[in-house]
Amino acid sequence: MLNEHKINDSQNKVTLSFTDAALEKLFRLDHARQTLSQVRAALIIAAVLYGLFSVIDFITIQEGQWATLVVRFAIAIPTFVLGYIATNRPYFRKRLQLLVAIVMLVAGIGIAVIGVLYENAGSDLYLAATFLPIFWAYIYSGLRFINAVITTLILFITFNIMFYFASDLVMTTLVTYNFLLITSMLIGMLGGYMIESYFRRDFVNKKLLRLEKRENERLLLNILPEHIAEELKSNSGTIAKDYEQITVLFSDLVGFTKLSQCHTAKEIVAILNDIFSRFDELTGVLELDKIKTIGDAYMVTSNLRNPKGDSIHRVAEFALEIQSIVDKYNKSSGHDIHIRTGIHTGAAVAGVIGVKKFVYDVWGNTVNIASRMESECPVGGIQVSEESYALLKDGFKFEDRGMIKVKGFGEMHTYLLRGSIT
Numbered sequence: 001m002l003n004e005h006k007i008n009d010s011q012n013k014v015t016l017s018f019t020d021a022a023l024e025k026l027f028r029l030d031h032a033r034q035t036l037s038q039v040r041a042a043l044i045i046a047a048v049l050y051g052l053f054s055v056i057d058f059i060t061i062q063e064g065q066w067a068t069l070v071v072r073f074a075i076a077i078p079t080f081v082l083g084y085i086a087t088n089r090p091y092f093r094k095r096l097q098l099l100v101a102i103v104m105l106v107a108g109i110g111i112a113v114i115g116v117l118y119e120n121a122g123s124d125l126y127l128a129a130t131f132l133p134i135f136w137a138y139i140y141s142g143l144r145f146i147n148a149v150i151t152t153l154i155l156f157i158t159f160n161i162m163f164y165f166a167s168d169l170v171m172t173t174l175v176t177y178n179f180l181l182i183t184s185m186l187i188g189m190l191g192g193y194m195i196e197s198y199f200r201r202d203f204v205n206k207k208l209l210r211l212e213k214r215e216n217e218r219l220l221l222n223i224l225p226e227h228i229a230e231e232l233k234s235n236s237g238t239i240a241k242d243y244e245q246i247t248v249l250f251s252d253l254v255g256f257t258k259l260s261q262c263h264t265a266k267e268i269v270a271i272l273n274d275i276f277s278r279f280d281e282l283t284g285v286l287e288l289d290k291i292k293t294i295g296d297a298y299m300v301t302s303n304l305r306n307p308k309g310d311s312i313h314r315v316a317e318f319a320l321e322i323q324s325i326v327d328k329y330n331k332s333s334g335h336d337i338h339i340r341t342g343i344h345t346g347a348a349v350a351g352v353i354g355v356k357k358f359v360y361d362v363w364g365n366t367v368n369i370a371s372r373m374e375s376e377c378p379v380g381g382i383q384v385s386e387e388s389y390a391l392l393k394d395g396f397k398f399e400d401r402g403m404i405k406v407k408g409f410g411e412m413h414t415y416l417l418r419g420s421i422t
Helices: 004-009 021-060 065-086 096-117 119-129 131-139 145-165 171-223 226-234 256-260 265-286 311-333 365-375 386-392
Strands: 239-254 289-294 297-301 338-352 360-363 382-385 396-406 410-420
Touching: 021 065, 021 096, 021 171, 065 096, 096 119, 096 131, 096 145, 119 131, 131 145, 131 171, 145 171, 171 226, 239 265, 239 311, 239 365, 256 265, 265 289, 265 297, 265 311, 289 360, 297 311, 311 338, 311 382, 311 386, 311 410, 338 365, 338 386, 360 365, 365 382, 365 396, 382 386, 386 396, 386 410
Parallel strands: 338 382
Antiparallel strands: 239 297, 239 338, 289 297, 338 360, 382 410, 396 410
8 A cells, every 4th residue: 555654765865766666657747747837938938038148248248249149049049949849749748857958958058158258258257157057957947856966967067178178267266166066056956856855745645645535435435325425525414315216125134143142243243244245246246225234134225326227126136146145155154044135115215414424324114114024024035015026027036925914014915036037
C-alpha cells in the first residue's frame, strides 16, 4: 500500500528522484504538465528582456553595437521563439527539460559572448548579466533540480573558458567573478532544490489523496449501493425513495444456535464470514442489492436501480443458489447447517437516515411479510408469497403450500420454490 513514509524512504535525497521508476515517470509527466505554462511564459519574458537589453548595448558600447544585435536578434531571441513554438508539439512536450536546457545554454552563452567582445566598454555589466541565466535556470525556467545543476555547471565551465582564453580580464577580476558566480549557483541550487521538493511533495500528497478517496469510495460501496453512495456524496440529509414494487428476500441459517454451543465466538464468526462472503459474491454476479446481515440472517432485495424487469427472477435464482452454497459448505466442513428463505414482492421505502454510521435499509410491510415468509418456512425450503409467485410462475417450479397463518397478517396463500424450469 502506497504511503508517504514509504515514498520518502524510496527517494534519493540528493537528486530528489523516486527510486520507483514507475512513480518517477508519473511525476515527470505531472511536472511537465504543471510547468508547461510557466516555461512558455519564461520563454516570452526572456525574449523580451533579451531584446530590451540591446538598449544598454548602445548606451555602454562605444563601437560595434551592431554585432550585439546579431547575437541578440539573430541567435538568442529566435531560439526563444522556436522553443516556444516547440512546446506546442507533443514530441517536445515529452522532452521539455532538454528543450529548456538548450534554450538556457544559448541564452547564457550569448550573454558571455557579448561580455567577451565588449568587456572594455562595460565588462562589469556583462559579468553581472551572466548571473541571470543561473538564477533563471533554478527559479523560473521549469528545469528540475538535477537538470538545472547540469545546465549551470556547463554554463560555469563555458564562462570560465571564454573569459580566460578569449578576454584580457586580469586574474583578480576573474577570481572575483568566479566567487560571485559560485555563490549565485549555490543560492540558485538551494532555491531549485526547495522548489522541486515542493513539487514532489505536492505530487505525493495528491496521489495519496486520490488513493485515500478511492479506498473511502470502496469502503462506502461495501456499505451502500452505488447509486445511494453517489447521492450521499452530494446530499448530506435524509435519502429515501419510494418503490412501487421491489422483491425482498430473507434467509436464515437453521441450527446455528446449536452449532454455537460447541464452538468459540471466533470460530462462529469465521463460519458466518465464510458462508456470507459466498453470498456476497453471488449478489454481485446477479446484480442484487445486499441490504444487511442480522446475526445469522441475510437480507437481499432486487436491484433497486431497476427493481422491475427481470431482477425478481435473479432473486429467485439467488435463493436456489444459496441452498447449493450451504450444501457444498456442509460437505467440505462437516457441519450440518440448513437454510430457509422467504420472498415477497410489494411496495417499500429504501434509503439512508442519520448523519453518521450510515446504514442503508428498507422499510414497509413488504419487508415484514418477506421476514414472515422466512420464519414460517419449512427448514431447507424457499417460501414465496402469492405476489412473488405470480411474477415467477412461468420461469420456476413451485409447490402449492396453500393457506397458512402468518403472524400479524392472518391467512396467506404461499408457495415453495423448488427449482428453475430452464
